Amino acid sequence: MIEIRGLTVAFGAVVAVDALDAVLDAPVCGLIGPNGAGKTTLVNLLSGFVRAKAGSVALHGAPLLPMSCAQRVRFGLRRSFQTEQVVDDLSAWDNVHAMLDHVPHSRAEAATQVHAALAHAGLLGVAAVPGAALDLFRRRMVEVAKALVGRPKLVLFDEPGAGLDENESRVLREAIVSIPERFGAQVLLIDHDVDLIAAICTQTLVLDFGRRLALGPTRAVLDDPDVRRAYLGT
Ligand SMILES: Nc1ncnc2c1ncn2[C@@H]1O[C@H](COP(=O)(O)OP(=O)(O)OP(=O)(O)O)[C@@H](O)[C@H]1O
Numbered sequence: 001m002i003e004i005r006g007l008t009v010a011f012g013a014v015v016a017v018d019a020l021d022a023v024l025d026a027p028v029c030g031l032i033g034p035n036g037a038g039k040t041t042l043v044n045l046l047s048g049f050v051r052a053k054a055g056s057v058a059l060h061g062a063p064l065l066p067m068s069c070a071q072r073v074r075f076g077l078r079r080s081f082q083t084e085q086v087v088d089d090l091s092a093w094d095n096v097h098a099m100l101d102h103v104p105h106s107r108a109e110a111a112t113q114v115h116a117a118l119a120h121a122g123l124l125g126v127a128a129v130p131g132a133a134l135d136l137f138r139r140r141m142v143e144v145a146k147a148l149v150g151r152p153k154l155v156l157f158d159e160p161g162a163g164l165d166e167n168e169s170r171v172l173r174e175a176i177v178s179i180p181e182r183f184g185a186q187v188l189l190i191d192h193d194v195d196l197i198a199a200i201c202t203q204t205l206v207l208d209f210g211r212r213l214a215l216g217p218t219r220a221v222l223d224d225p226d227v228r229r230a231y232l233g234t
């Protein structure tokens, strides 16, 4: 569960997140809003890449903002980036294994976890293939697998489906929606594809100019007249 209280993030005069209050408690939550609404800023704030000007965030009751990036990873926070970060000259296995450098684990546990993460992402067949030889889809799935090792508590996905075709998106969607049950982590998903959000997120937060425009069950949020006007252009 993510509890956000009075959160403000500013870049000089630009207030990217503005006095935001939100409690996200669904296993898979959506985060949507127009370009520049503050979605990536919120993910950067949660993962420790930007600082808050005011407010607090608790993850499962633990105050998140006093923790360093490294402490957040050890605590169980994971994220993917809008552009994927797969290392070209490491195999898919080693790309995923490298994540464990940042969390305490036993050697036996490591192999089991990397295996489970690659299996979940459908990558066991290419475990030995170097990052450079993987296509865009498989590189994106490596990003997913990386988020699943080391006992994650919260996984943040920033547009993980960008550039994928319909079939690939469906595989990605199935991999994401089953993360809470298989790995015990909550998922927060940013995507511009409202159909994807509607299909897999039970709860959705809509930002507009850094403010909370709506929060609730996804269907109700997408039917909200304010959301339709501001975001869906109707
Ligand atoms: N490092 C930064 N320095 C200055 N302004 C920034 C910085 N990062 C974001 N902003 C500004 O903060 C606001 C929110 O940007 P953000 O990237 O969080 O939006 P977003 O909802 O992720 O948009 P998109 O859908 O285009 O990815 C925008 O006005 C943006 O220009």
Ligand SMILES: [Mg+2]
Residues within 6 Å of the ligand: 039, 040, 041
């Ligand atoms: Mg963004």
